[in-house]
Amino acid sequence: MRHRTLALAAAGALALGAWATGAVAETAPLDTQSAAPAATALERLPSFADLVEKVNPAVVSIRVDEEVAAGGPAGRPDLPFPPGSPFEKFFRDMQPQGPDGAQPRRHATALGSGFLISADGYVVTNNHVVGDGKDITVVRDDGSEMKAKLIGRDPKTDLALVKVESKEPLPYVVFGDSDGLRVGDWVLAVGNPFGLGGTVTTGIVSARGREIGAGPYDDFIQIDASINKGNSGGPTFDVRGNVVGVNTAIFSPTGGSVGIGFAIPSSIAQKVVAQLKDNGKVTRGWLGVTIQQVDEDVASTLALDKPRGALVAQVAEDSPAKKAGIQTGDVIVNVDGKEMEDVRAVSRTVADLKPDTQSKIVLWRDGKRKNITAQIGTFPEEVAMAAASPGDEAPVAGTTKSLGLALTQSPDGVVVQSVDPASDAAEKGVRPGDIIVKVSGKDVTKPADVVAGVAEASKADKNSVLLLLRSENQQRFVALTLEKS
Numbered sequence: 001m002r003h004r005t006l007a008l009a010a011a012g013a014l015a016l017g018a019w020a021t022g023a024v025a026e027t028a029p030l031d032t033q034s035a036a037p038a039a040t041a042l043e044r045l046p047s048f049a050d051l052v053e054k055v056n057p058a059v060v061s062i063r064v065d066e067e068v069a070a071g072g073p074a075g076r077p078d079l080p081f082p083p084g085s086p087f088e089k090f091f092r093d094m095q096p097q098g099p100d101g102a103q104p105r106r107h108a109t110a111l112g113s114g115f116l117i118s119a120d121g122y123v124v125t126n127n128h129v130v131g132d133g134k135d136i137t138v139v140r141d142d143g144s145e146m147k148a149k150l151i152g153r154d155p156k157t158d159l160a161l162v163k164v165e166s167k168e169p170l171p172y173v174v175f176g177d178s179d180g181l182r183v184g185d186w187v188l189a190v191g192n193p194f195g196l197g198g199t200v201t202t203g204i205v206s207a208r209g210r211e212i213g214a215g216p217y218d219d220f221i222q223i224d225a226s227i228n229k230g231n232s233g234g235p236t237f238d239v240r241g242n243v244v245g246v247n248t249a250i251f252s253p254t255g256g257s258v259g260i261g262f263a264i265p266s267s268i269a270q271k272v273v274a275q276l277k278d279n280g281k282v283t284r285g286w287l288g289v290t291i292q293q294v295d296e297d298v299a300s301t302l303a304l305d306k307p308r309g310a311l312v313a314q315v316a317e318d319s320p321a322k323k324a325g326i327q328t329g330d331v332i333v334n335v336d337g338k339e340m341e342d343v344r345a346v347s348r349t350v351a352d353l354k355p356d357t358q359s360k361i362v363l364w365r366d367g368k369r370k371n372i373t374a375q376i377g378t379f380p381e382e383v384a385m386a387a388a389s390p391g392d393e394a395p396v397a398g399t400t401k402s403l404g405l406a407l408t409q410s411p412d413g414v415v416v417q418s419v420d421p422a423s424d425a426a427e428k429g430v431r432p433g434d435i436i437v438k439v440s441g442k443d444v445t446k447p448a449d450v451v452a453g454v455a456e457a458s459k460a461d462k463n464s465v466l467l468l469l470r471s472e473n474q475q476r477f478v479a480l481t482l483e484k485s
Contacts, residue, residue, distance in 0.1 A: 048188060048239075052200050055241050057171040061139040061192040062112040062125050062148075062162075062233060066132075113191035113234030114138065114162070115243065117273070119169035121146075124273055125233030126248055127153040127160045138164050141198050152276035156284075158248050159269055160233075161276040173235065176242025178221065178265035181205050189225040189247055189261070191234025201226040203259070210262060211344070219344060220262040221245045227261035236263040245269075271352070285353030286379040287326070288319020290475060293343050294331060297479035301440075301466040302331060303367045309333035310346040313468070314475040324374035326363065328468060328475070329441050333369070334362035351379070366441075402454055402482050403465070405430070407447035413437065414447050416469075424481040430469065437475065438468035458482050 112129030116122065123138055130136055133150030140146070146164040153160035164170075181187075185205045193199050203225030210220040223236060227250050236245035245263025275282045291310035299307045309331045315321050326332075333340055335349045336359055353359055355378040363370045404423025408415050414436040419426045436444055439453030457465040464479045 046186075048200070048202060051188065051237070051239065051241050052190070055173055055188075055190065055235075055237055056198055056200075057141050058116045058173040059141065059190045059198060059235060060114050060116065060123060061195075061197060061230075062114045062123075062129050063137040063139060064110040064112070064130055064133070065135040065137070066110070111192060111195045111230045112232045113230065113247070115190075115235040116170050116172040117174070117243075118172050121164040121166055121170055122151070122277060123148065123162045123164065124235075124246060124269065125160050125162065126246070127155050127158045128248075129233045130160045130162060133160070133162065136162055138162070139197075152280035152282075154272050154276065154282045156282070157264060157268060157272050159246065159264065159272045159276070161273055173237075173241065173243050175266040175270045176238050176240065176244045178244040178267045181208065181221065181238070181244055183207060186239050187223050187225055187244065188237045188239075189223065189227055189231060189234060189263075190237065191227070191231035191247060193226075193228035193230045195230055199231075206260070209344075219265060219268060219348065220248070221265055223261050223263060224259040225261065226259070231261075242266075243269075283355060284351040284379040285355055285357075285359075286319070286377040287321045287350050287374060288316035288377065289321045289326060289332075290314035290316075291332065291343055291346060292476055295479070297464050297481070298466065298477060301462070301464050301479045302364065304331065304364060308342070309340045309364065310343045311477050313477055320374050320377040324361070324372050326361075326372065326374070327365070329365070329438065329466075329477070330370075331364035332361060333364050336360055350376070402458060403480050405450075407436070407450055409446055410435075414444050414450055425478070428478050428480065430467075430478060430480075431471070433471065435470040436467055437470050438466075440466055454482070 110129065110131070112125055114123045114125035114129070117124055130150060130153065133153070136148040136150060138146045138148045146166065148162040148164045151161040151163050183205050186202065187205055188200060188202045190198065190200050203223050205221060206224050207222040210222045211218040221236070221244070223245070225236070227247050231247045232249070234247045235243040236247055238244045244266045246266075246269050247261060247263050249262045251258070251260040251262075272282055290313045292313050294302075294304065294307045294309055294311050296307055298311060299305075302311075312321075312326060312328055312330045312332065315326055315328055332346050335346065336353075338349060340346045340349065350359075353376045355376055357376050359374050359376050361372050361374055363372060404420030404425050405416055406418040408417040412435055416430060416432055416434045416436065418432055419430050436450055438444060439450050440457055442449075442453060444450050444453065454465055462482065464481050466477055466479050468475060468477055
């Protein structure tokens, strides 16, 4: 991770034994014969020295020099007050200013890690390490420094590729098979924690497929090898010296390692890096849908045998999905013959598809499977989704006691005016101001439609009813339990 200061810790000496009591103790010579079995056991412990000696020359430190406003990002002081707070204005006014009233600039240095993947000088690191890449220096294991050029970066996976020039071939490492990793396998992390340079830590794979909220393609390897500030962008090696991950984040309440680190799998990094090398950017396949997880309640409401696939909550206008006939409420269960287990599987699979190619998609609609063919598009920089505009609320026009909702009519449709705090709706995040778009797959335009839809589901002896809600520019499905009277 990027950091701007080097924290040093002083270690105090601990006096032990007789020195602590002021006495001098006489000790007998060690019995080396009886200690021999213990030494033999120690000799059997694994050593990573040969492996470290092999890979260390290819692991580098990344230094990024930049100018930032004296007060912090965008010239705003680093204050514990939210933007717009009167305290923020007071303390900002107290900051030193230049003749033009602007915050003075200061020089800052960010430190991270990286690794060479080719003899001609390509270096992999994190996107958050290099930033805009205006002044990047690569520091090798022997202390030599080389200016680097930013080739490309991908914020969605937090990967970046830079290049250095050298007259001699450079040592490098290769990507391994992260898909073959098992929980419990040994791994090594090498990097530049706290600016200390080539530091090696070891541990095991603690978990696979971790989601940490970093983005739509979360699929991290969790490791317990110590990772600290400055390790970001460094490699995670398997015991054969192959790169199986790129260190990118830690979970820590203190900022230091607590044994929970996350690495981008090499199976993802290798594809991203190849595109950055060829094109300077990453091109992903695009359907144009907003999707959400299918839980037990949603699966039961849609008559799915189990929670799987991804529920389509919204379809972008003029998108490949719209043209292919994908509708809100469909569940994507299969893409090109591969069954989709969850939302992440759908996101990653579609992203890996080549734009302008045909893809066979299986949907779950109206209780049965439906096959369609979609022309995959290119993921755009910005996706326009239909959004609800705020309108003046009308008096309460309907209630659904079985759901704990009070409804009102507005120019935008049926609006949730209040939610019973003890209801299933409140527990699942339904909030006043949410707009109800559909009930059990049917469009609703007035509160009476919602009441009728809920009554129909109850009459059919269903345990829950599926609502499509819109808030701001996002839509989502919520399966609400019907309270029996």
